[in-house]
Structures are given as C-alpha cells and as structure tokens.
Amino acid sequence: MLKIELHKLRYNRAAKVISIIYFVLITFIALIASIEFNFGDFHFRLADQGIFNFPYIWHFNTYIAAILKLFLAIVIVSMMSNEYSYRTLKQNLIDGLSKKEFVTSKVLTVLLFAAISTVFIFIVSLILGLLFSDYTEIGIIFSGLQYLGAYFLKLLAFFSFCLFLGVLVKRSAFALGFLIVWQIVEWLAYGIMKWQLFRGSEVADTIASIFPLNAMANLIKEPFSRIGAFQSAANQLGEEFYKSYEVGYVNVLIVVIWTALFIYWSYAILKRRDL
Numbered sequence: 001m002l003k004i005e006l007h008k009l010r011y012n013r014a015a016k017v018i019s020i021i022y023f024v025l026i027t028f029i030a031l032i033a034s035i036e037f038n039f040g041d042f043h044f045r046l047a048d049q050g051i052f053n054f055p056y057i058w059h060f061n062t063y064i065a066a067i068l069k070l071f072l073a074i075v076i077v078s079m080m081s082n083e084y085s086y087r088t089l090k091q092n093l094i095d096g097l098s099k100k101e102f103v104t105s106k107v108l109t110v111l112l113f114a115a116i117s118t119v120f121i122f123i124v125s126l127i128l129g130l131l132f133s134d135y136t137e138i139g140i141i142f143s144g145l146q147y148l149g150a151y152f153l154k155l156l157a158f159f160s161f162c163l164f165l166g167v168l169v170k171r172s173a174f175a176l177g178f179l180i181v182w183q184i185v186e187w188l189a190y191g192i193m194k195w196q197l198f199r200g201s202e203v204a205d206t207i208a209s210i211f212p213l214n215a216m217a218n219l220i221k222e223p224f225s226r227i228g229a230f231q232s233a234a235n236q237l238g239e240e241f242y243k244s245y246e247v248g249y250v251n252v253l254i255v256v257i258w259t260a261l262f263i264y265w266s267y268a269i270l271k272r273r274d275l
C-alpha cells in the first residue's frame with residue numbers, strides 16, 4: 001500500500017518541489033543562525049547566544065521546524081485531492097483496494113513524512129550541536145530528545161488533520177482555506193471565553209488546550225524565553241520569570257486522541273460516501 005502512494009508521489013512534481021523546499025528551508029535556518037554578522041565594531045552570531053547548546057537545541061530546532069510544517073501539509077492535502085481530481089481513488093477501489101486499505105495507505109504515507117522529517121531534524125541538530133555546543137557530554141547531548149518525540153507526534157497529528165480535510169473537502173485550495181479558518185475559529189473562541197465568559201479564571205485556557213490545533217501547538221512551547229539573554233534581562237528588571245517547557249503527558253494524550261479521531265473520521269467519510 002505504501003509503494004502505491006510513493007509511486008503516485010514520484011510522478012507528482014509539485015509534491016517533490018514543495019518537499020525539497022521544506023527540507024532546504026530547515027537547513028538554511030540552521031546555516032543563517034551560524035553566520036556571523038558584522039556591523040562595524042559590532043559582531044553578532046545567533047549561535048553564540050546558546051541556541052545550539054545541548055540539550056536546548058532539540059527544543060529550539062523542533063519548534064522552528066514545526067512552523068514550516070505547512071509546506072508538507074500542502075503535499076498531504078494535494079495528495080488526497082488528486083485522488084478525486086484524477087479519479088485514482090475510484091480506480092484503486094475497482095482494482096480491489098478496500099476503502100480501509102486506501103485510508104491505511106494514506107496514514108502510512110503520513111507516518112513516513114513525519115518520520116523522515118523527524119530523522120532529518122535529529123541529524124541537523126546533532127551536527128550543529130556537536131559543532132557549536134558548549135556541552136558535549138553524552139548524557140547532556142541526549143537529555144532533551146522528548147522534543148523530537150513531540151515533534152513527530154505534532155507532525156503526525158497535523159498531517160492527519162490535513163488528510164481528514166482533504167477527504168472532507170476534496171479540493172486542496174478549499175481544504176487549506178478551511179485549515180486557516182479553523183485556526184481563526186480557535187483564536188476567536190479562546191478570546192470570547194477569556195475576555196467575556198470566564199474573566200479572571202483559567203477555565204478558558206483549560207478548554208482551549210483541548211482544541212486540536214492549540215493542543216498541537218502546546219506540545220512544543222516557545223523556546224526563546226529560555227535563552228540566557230532573556231533570563232538576564234528579566235533579572236535586571238527585577239522580574240521573576242518561571243515557565244514550564246516540558247512536554248506535558250496530558251497534552252500528548254489529547255493530541256493522540258485527536259489523531260485517532262481524524263484518521264477514523266477520514267475512513268468513516270469514505271466508507272459512507274458514494275464514489
């Protein structure tokens with residue numbers, strides 16, 4: 001089943017170009033961060049701020065790479081919409097592939113994309129860390145790998161959502177538009193709860209943490225406030241700053257449930273739809 005999907009992607013030029021752009025951009029971000037900028041007597045290099053130190057680099061790189069996941073989302077959505085546009089879905093079913101096997105082939109492709117991206121981030125981060133990190137002890141190097149697991153789960157959940165939208169809407173442009181609209185709906189819902197319904201309480205934050213896109217975003221929290229310069233600035237201003245950056249088990253469970261639901265709903269729609 002996976003070979004069938006890879007064969008389809010092999011002849012999809014747009015999918016290959018977008019995938020290459022995604023991985024190239026991740027590499028460029030790493031390269032730019034390691035370049036030294038000279039402005040007269042002022043010399044600045046982002047790598048000197050400790051962003052490539054182990055184990056912080058696992059947190060930083062997975063967070064930045066996850067922002068670019070929309071590139072691969074385009075591939076996932078177009079992969080599904082092309083099944084309707086070119087009628088390959090109906091042809092696969094005529095050739096003997098069941099609807100369950102068809103959805104399974106898409107899920108395997110989603111798993112492959114997430115796995116390849118995770119391995120790529122691991123290799124890039126490991127190389128950059130070994131080159132620039134002040135700490136190269138084995139125990140420190142591999143002490144933050146939970147962010148890689150969170151990154152894999154985040155991609156898997158997001159791609160499963162995109163797969164569901166591709167099955168539901170059938171057209172890639174509309175599916176991506178729906179994705180953007182859904183993000184706006186989550187923001188609006190949170191704003192209404194935070195400032196209108198539950199003022200001064202944490203109920204809005206608790207409810208919003210269950211929203212699918214918000215739950216995915218919470219898997220890897222922003223890493224910038226962990227940088228030493230930020231902490232030093234807060235101390236100089238007399239402010240005590242504390243924030244948990246751990247990958248929460250409850251949040252992981254929420255995302256796993258959403259992933260399972262998106263896959264099940266994709267199958268349920270195809271099962272009932274007259275193709």
